[in-house]
Amino acid sequence: MSKARISVLGLLASAGLVYGCATDDGAMSAAAHGTMAAATETASAPMPVTIDNFMLPDETLMGHELYRLADAKAIVIVTQANGCPISRTLAPHVRELKARYEGQGVEFLMLNSALQDSREAIAKEAAEFNFGIPVLLDSNQLVGEQLGVTRTGEFFVIDPKTWKVTYRGPLDDRFDYGVQKAKANHTWAADAIDATIAGRPALAASKQSPGCLIDFPERAKKAQHAKISYTTDVAPILEAKCVTCHQPGSIGPMALTSYEMVKGFSPMIREVIRTDRMPPWNASPHVGKFEDDKSLTKAEIKTLVHWIEAGAPRGEGPDPLALAKREAPEWPLGKPDLILEVPSYTIPASGVVDYQRPHIVNPLKEGRWIKASTFKVDQRQAVHHFLTGYMKDIPTGPANESRWGSSVGGYAVGSESVLWPTNVGTFLPPGGAIGIQAHYTPFGKEVTDKSKLGLYFYKDDEKPDLVMRGAVVIDNTIVIPPGASRHKEVAYLEFPKEALLYSAFPHAHYRGYASDLWLHYPDGKKEMLLSLPRYDFNWQRDYVFEKPIKVPAGSRLVAHYWYDNSKRNPANPDPTKEIVWGDQSWEEMFFTNVRYRWVDETAANPVNYDELMNQTRMLGMLDDNLDGKLQKAELKGEMGKRLLAYFGQIDRDSSGSIEKPELAAVQSMFGRRRNADQAQQQQAPAAPKPAAGGR
The missing domain is CATH 2.60.120.230 (Jelly Rolls)
Known part of the structure; x- marks a missing residue:
């Protein structure tokens, strides 16, 4: 390659415009060699002494909060970006490292801070190259900024006892630009993991990681961050997204009524934004659009966090939060009728x-x-x-x-x-x-x-002219094993007639970890409608779709819930217990309430398809493999045990499965029995009111 060609590539690399490419066999191209070589002159951003807590979803939209890994012996974060030959080449070696250490209590995560990579593209890359490790979506680059990430292929080893970053550098010395040795002479990352587990200081690598450069545009704007205006930039965000709850008489624990209050709570504001606890919206920005979206935009998140990290300067101008006397109204929607x-x-x-x-x-x-x-x-x-x-x-x-x-x-x-x-x-x-x-x-x-x-x-x-109705995607047969950290349950609701779906309200209890909602069309197409990568029991809401979603007759609304019954769940009352459905918060629920209307129903022409929908409700609770029938292995919980006891009688055609017509006959019998019980209860005298406090 000519000197002129290398010079041009070097200029492009330093500007972040050339990323590096791979041939079909995964080897680096000649152009990539030149780009990477030129990029070695770029200085790394400083590494922090400790790492702050954060919550990020991975490529599957499962949330990961760093400080919930406090019981790990060490945490390893590996930087990644799509299309980078170094990231791809490292994939099998990272899997080997994980296999070597995960039995010793070491947790592995990947971090993608590349602005150009979408969730879908990251998921495709992770599957194609079999990463085998969650890839965290650092879409706002806040975690990468704090860690000082510069390139892909950087290994960060963290001590969860102190949250100190004990090592930053390459995996070992096998990989360089255009060079791959068969055997490493220096195993820096593994040595650092061993040292962290043993409580010894880790030795620093003698060179930086040879990965692709990642563009962090905000790093060049530190001086501008100190000039972010509280009056014109920060206070309007707080007024729009925070003050409704954080004012006297409202639900928030502190009143953000002046700059002094905001400044005093600024470290906490930064923390709750980085951990996605506030605003309490919880729905992933990667899925769907919703009315009255309470979340912060990417620009708002960066403005607030960078302003706080610059020292939360007061600057010039009036204080919008202090100008008006604020008090939560008695009735937020006005006086009721x-x-x-x-x-x-x-x-x-x-x-x-x-x-x-x-x-x-x-x-x-x-x-x-x-x-x-x-x-x-x-x-x-x-x-x-x-x-x-x-x-x-x-x-x-x-x-x-x-x-x-x-x-x-x-x-x-x-x-x-x-x-x-x-x-x-x-x-x-x-x-x-x-x-x-x-x-x-x-x-x-x-x-x-x-x-x-x-x-x-x-x-x-x-x-x-139109009638709103409601139903629940529910599963009261859930069984959550003791100690399970990501136990998954699934249930669905089948729509017998065409409908328009307006909203969804997911609900679980202390062990609820994540939830989503899918629409499975009759033709086999699937669409994710809502994702909560990190469900929060303390804040629950109805997610109203920006536009009602068409639900063709025969479609299924499929909900998934993940439960954390492990000791890593700080809200878990007892990780040694098997958990089933129950009313109380230390028990569990699988409950997604939906609001919809039937397309052919009007106020003048009411219709009722609830009975048709109920015919598939039991099937939707138990049919975990979604094949439209029940096998013995799917019959769990009290309801499942009852069906299992009479499986041979219900399975009239001896097919080995309980199919829709067979299950409908059982439900009809249960319905007649329930109606008789209710009639008897209505004739009985009123039961005495239970004493306050308990069972």
């Missing part, structure tokens, strides 16, 4: 409170169409959730959900109001009652909750 009082309940200071199922007598003398609802929760620390359902008759005992009709609203921490789309509503008939499922949790002192439900109606001259 109808305010209903949830029956008061005294929550003990400690102990277990069973789900309460009171009811509210419906005072309406004529039916009304609901367009929105909201709960005004009296004791926020004690109320976990409220669910509602219309009941034709006023119950004489607990308002059991089995007798509910349409929901008139709900509450969970982070999701207090329900707004129906324009021209869509839920009809609340006159009379009867509204059943309540109330989940209360003691928090150290006895309190009496006096929450209220506010309903907002369409006016008589603006009645909606």
Whole structure:
């Protein structure tokens, strides 16, 4: 290659414009050799003494939080980028290193900070080259910036006891630009892992990693970060995304009402952004678009974090957060048309409170169409959730959900109001009652909750034409083994008629780790609609799709949940227990509530396909391999045990599987028995109210 050619490549490499390419056999091309050689002159960014916590999703959209690996003997992070010959060549050697050390408690992760790589492309690269290690999507480059990443193929060894970075450098001395030795003379990364496990200082490598340069444009803007304006850049972000909760009288723990408050909490603000705890949105930006998106954009994340890392300077200009007196409104949607009082309940200071199922007598003398609802929760620390359902008759005992009709609203921490789309509503008939499922949790002192439900109606001259309905993708047969860190469960709901899907509300408990929702079309096509790489029990919400999603007849809504029943889960009450479905938070749930409407239903022409949908509900809970029938191995939980006991009788054609018609016959029998039991309960005298506090 001519000197002129090498010079040009060197200039391009230093500008980050040439990335390096590979021939079909994975060897570096001549152009790549020149690029890499020229790039060796680029100075590395400084390595931090310690690494701060972060949460990043991997290429499969499974979340990984660094500090949850605190019990590891060492953590190894390897930098990667698509198309880089060094990354590809290293893949089998990284797998070998992982196989050598994972039995000793060493955790391995890859980190992709390349701005040009999409999640889909990274997933394809990981599969093609069989990385065998989660590839973390550092889309905002914050982790790469903090680690001082410069190239692919850099190995960072971290001591989880101190979170010190004990080593940064190449795997060994086998690989260089255009050179690959058969045997390493210096095994720097392995030596560093051994030293970290033994508690000894790790020796530094004598050269930097020979990988492809990764462009970090913000590194050249440190001086500009110090000039980020609190008045015009930072405060508007906080006003738009944070202050609604973080103001007097609202749900946030601190009020961001001035620069001084923001400055004082700035280290914490940086931490909760890097760990994706705030804003409490949780939905992956890689999947779907949603109304009222509470998440921060990439630009907003970088502005806030870089401003804080520059020292959170005050700068010139007024303080927008201090100019207005802020107080959370009594009713966020304005005064309701109808305010209903949830029956008061005294929550003990400690102990277990069973789900309460009171009811509210419906005072309406004529039916009304609901367009929105909201709960005004009296004791926020004690109320976990409220669910509602219309009941034709006023119950004489607990308002059991089995007798509910349409929901008139709900509450969970982070999701207090329900707004129906324009021209869509839920009809609340006159009379009867509204059943309540109330989940209360003691928090150290006895309190009496006096929450209220506010309903907002369409006016008589603006009645909606379309009807909103709701259903649940549910699996009450879940069984989570003790110690399992990523136990997966699946369930689906089959739509018998064409529908439009408006929203999804995932729900699990303390062990819930991640969740997603897919649409499986009748023609075999699959589409991911929602992904929560890191589910957060403390914040739950309805995710409303930006545009309603068409669900053809015969489609399935398929939900997956992952559960962390290991000791690494700080919220896990007991990792030694097998966990099944249950109401209480230390038990578990698999529950994704969806709102939809039937395409051929109008207010003037109501239809009810719920019975058709229910015919496949049991199948959707148990059919883990999604083949449309049940094998013996799929029958788990109490329901599964019952079916297994009569498997031979239910499997009338002796096919070895329970198919839809066979299961429908069993469900019909159960339905008749349930209806008879409910009729008997309605005739029985009211049960005495259970004592507060427990079982």
